[in-house]
Amino acid sequence: MAATGxxxxxxxxxxxxxxxxxxxxxxxxxxxxxxxxxxxxxDRGLGIVIPPPLHEQLVATGYLDAAMxxxxxxxxxxxxxxxxxxxxxxxxxxxxxxxxxxxxxLWRSLRAKADAARxxxxxxxxxxxxxxxxxxxxxxxxxxxxxxxxxGADGHRSLTRHALAPGLSPSPAGYTVWRGTLPLSALDGxxxxxxxxxxxxxxxxxxxxxxxxxxxxxxxxxxxxxxxLAYAVYAKPPAPEPRDPQELAAYVRDIADxxxxxxxxxxxxxxxxxxxxxxxxxxxxxxxxxxxxFLLAGDAAGVTRxxxxxxxxxxxxxxxxLEEALRRSASPAEALRHYARERTAEGARLMELGxxxxxxxxxxxxxxxxxxxxxxxxxxxxxxxxxxxxxxGGVQ
Numbered sequence: 001m002a003a004t005g006x007x008x009x010x011x012x013x014x015x016x017x018x019x020x021x022x023x024x025x026x027x028x029x030x031x032x033x034x035x036x037x038x039x040x041x042x043d044r045g046l047g048i049v050i051p052p053p054l055h056e057q058l059v060a061t062g063y064l065d066a067a068m069x070x071x072x073x074x075x076x077x078x079x080x081x082x083x084x085x086x087x088x089x090x091x092x093x094x095x096x097x098x099x100x101x102x103x104x105x106l107w108r109s110l111r112a113k114a115d116a117a118r119x120x121x122x123x124x125x126x127x128x129x130x131x132x133x134x135x136x137x138x139x140x141x142x143x144x145x146x147x148x149x150x151x152g153a154d155g156h157r158s159l160t161r162h163a164l165a166p167g168l169s170p171s172p173a174g175y176t177v178w179r180g181t182l183p184l185s186a187l188d189g190x191x192x193x194x195x196x197x198x199x200x201x202x203x204x205x206x207x208x209x210x211x212x213x214x215x216x217x218x219x220x221x222x223x224x225x226x227x228x229l230a231y232a233v234y235a236k237p238p239a240p241e242p243r244d245p246q247e248l249a250a251y252v253r254d255i256a257d258x259x260x261x262x263x264x265x266x267x268x269x270x271x272x273x274x275x276x277x278x279x280x281x282x283x284x285x286x287x288x289x290x291x292x293x294f295l296l297a298g299d300a301a302g303v304t305r306x307x308x309x310x311x312x313x314x315x316x317x318x319x320x321x322l323e324e325a326l327r328r329s330a331s332p333a334e335a336l337r338h339y340a341r342e343r344t345a346e347g348a349r350l351m352e353l354g355x356x357x358x359x360x361x362x363x364x365x366x367x368x369x370x371x372x373x374x375x376x377x378x379x380x381x382x383x384x385x386x387x388x389x390x391x392x393g394g395v396q
Contacts, residue, residue: 004028009138009147011125011160015312016298017153018110019319021117027326031117034140036124047216047230048312049098051390068109069217071100075200080368081261088261092376095394105219136293148332151295158300164291170282175362176237178252180276181228186267205368206259209235210361234362248278281305285351290340292333302347305354353387
C-alpha cells in the first residue's frame with residue numbers, strides 16, 4: 001500500500017507509542033502522537049532486556065540509534081543459598097544472550113527516531129470512537145481529529161482497548177514483583193559478584209520466589225561504560241502491603257536477608273535506590289489486537305507476567321509487524337487484519353508462557369538446593385512445554 005496520505009493517530013507516547021510512530025512514518029503515513037505526560041519520560045531508569053537479534057534489527061532498520069548504550073551478556077547463572085548455611089551455591093549455567101537496556105535511554109532513542117511524527121506532550125486523550133464512515137475519532141483537550149488508523153499504545157489501562165474489548169480487566173497472579181536499580185557502589189567490596197555480572201545475568205532461587213540481577217547502562221549524561229545494578233524480586237506481598245518507598249525497600253531487604261546468600265543480601269541492603277517500583281503481577285490479553293480502524297500495541301494489547309521479559313520486546317515487534325503490514329497491504333483495513341492475525345496469537349502465547357513460568361518459579365518452586373545442571377535443563381524444558389523464549393535459548 002502506498003501509505004502516503006494515510007492519517008494515523010497514536011494514543012500514548014511511551015516505548016510502544018514511539019515505536020508505532022516510527023513504523024507508521026516509515027511506511028509513509030502522516031502520524032500524530034498524543035502523550036498525556038507533560039514531562040520527559042527518559043528519567044524512568046529501570047532495566048529491561050531484549051534479544052540481541054532484535055536489537056540488531058532495530059538498529060539496522062533505523063528504529064534505534066547504534067550509539068544507544070547497552071550492556072550485553074551471554075550467560076545465565078543460577079544460584080541459591082546452601083542448605084543449613086548462608087554461603088552461595090552455583091548450580092547451573094546456561095547460554096542465554098540478552099541485551100540489557102535502560103528504559104529511559106531506550107525511550108530517548110525511539111523518541112528521537114520518531115521525529116517525523118507530530119508529538120503532543122501533555123495532551124491526554126479523553127475518548128476514541130468509530131465514525132459512520134469507518135474512520136476513528138480522537139478527542140483530546142479540546143481537539144477532535146479523524147484518522148484512518150488509531151493505535152492504542154496507552155498501557156494496561158488503555159482507553160483504546162475499551163473500544164475493542166469493553167470491560168476487560170487484568171487477572172491477578174497472587175504475587176508481586178519489586179523492581180529497582182542501585183548505583184554500582186552497592187557492589188563495592190563484592191568483586192566476585194561484579195565480575196559475574198559483567199558477563200552474565202543472575203537468578204537466585206529461594207522457596208516461594210526468586211531474584212534476578214543484571215547490569216544496565218546508567219544514562220543521565222554518564223559515560224558509556226557507567227552502569228547501574230538492576231534487579232527484580234518475586235514473592236508474595238506482606239499484609240498490609242507497604243506503600244512508602246522506604247518501606248518497600250526495607251521489605252525487599254528482608255526477603256534478601258532471609259533467603260539470599262549473604263553477599264547478595266548485602267548488595268541489596270547497600271546504597272540508595274536510584275529507582276524502585278512495586279506492582280502486583282497480572283495477566284491480560286485482548287481477544288483481538290486490531291479491529292479496523294483500531295489497533296492495540298504493547299501493554300494495551302496485553303500484559304504478560306514479567307518472567308517472559310517481553311514488555312518492551314513485544315511493543316517493538318508490534319511496530320515491525322505494523323510497518324510490514326502497511327507496506328504490503330492494499331488498504332488500512334487489510335493491514336490491520338494482517339496485524340491482528342500475527343499479534344493476537346503472539347500475545348496469547350506469551351500470556352500462557354508467562355503463567356507457566358510464574359507457576360514454576362514462584363507459585364510452585366522446586367527445591368533449588370537439590371538442583372544441578374541436568375535438573376535445571378530438564379526443568380526448563382518441561383516449563384517451556386514446547387514454547388520458545390529467548391531467555392532459555394540454551395535448553396530449547
